[in-house]
Amino acid sequence: MSNGEYHSSGNYLRKEFERVVHELKQVLEIGKTEKLQNIIDALKSNDIIFASEPHELLNQINRYLPNLLGILNSSMNDEAKVLKVKELLTNVNDLIQNKKFDFPEMKTILIKVEFYRNILFNPSSHSDEEIEVYRKECLSSIEILEELNGILNDLR
Numbered sequence: 001m002s003n004g005e006y007h008s009s010g011n012y013l014r015k016e017f018e019r020v021v022h023e024l025k026q027v028l029e030i031g032k033t034e035k036l037q038n039i040i041d042a043l044k045s046n047d048i049i050f051a052s053e054p055h056e057l058l059n060q061i062n063r064y065l066p067n068l069l070g071i072l073n074s075s076m077n078d079e080a081k082v083l084k085v086k087e088l089l090t091n092v093n094d095l096i097q098n099k100k101f102d103f104p105e106m107k108t109i110l111i112k113v114e115f116y117r118n119i120l121f122n123p124s125s126h127s128d129e130e131i132e133v134y135r136k137e138c139l140s141s142i143e144i145l146e147e148l149n150g151i152l153n154d155l156r
Helices: 003-027 036-044 054-062 065-073 078-099 104-126 135-155
Strands: none
Touching: 003 036, 003 104, 003 135, 036 104, 054 078, 065 078, 104 135
16 A cells, blocks of 8 residues: 555545544434534543433433422431432432443543544644555554444444
8 A cells, every 4th residue: 555545544534433423423312512522522421321212211210300309398207208219319220220321342442543533544634645654553443443333333
């Protein structure tokens, strides 16, 4: 492969990465995000719960809120209220655990892809053809993008 072909490969790999990330955003219903980096950060976050049918999960959680308010406003003693609230929160947590996706491998893959994005995808897209692009990085980034595509296909 010539330097120009590696240059083009980096550009194609960048476009494929962006496509996969945007599809993940749609499948996981992350919501509208303007910047690619915001989507990537959301996918890597430990603070966000990704769930199958997230709107349905939120609807089910919302059904517990009147119960919570009822418990708090009831004439029960404080100890009974605490027990009831704990029971309700356990039920909500169980609901979340049954619906959520866990992606430890996706977070690892995204960290690797970001590395390649910085050293290969963006430079080969925005620099001149004289830039040195490495064959090993091209091949490694292809493998990582295939793994990310595999996760996307599993989610569909």
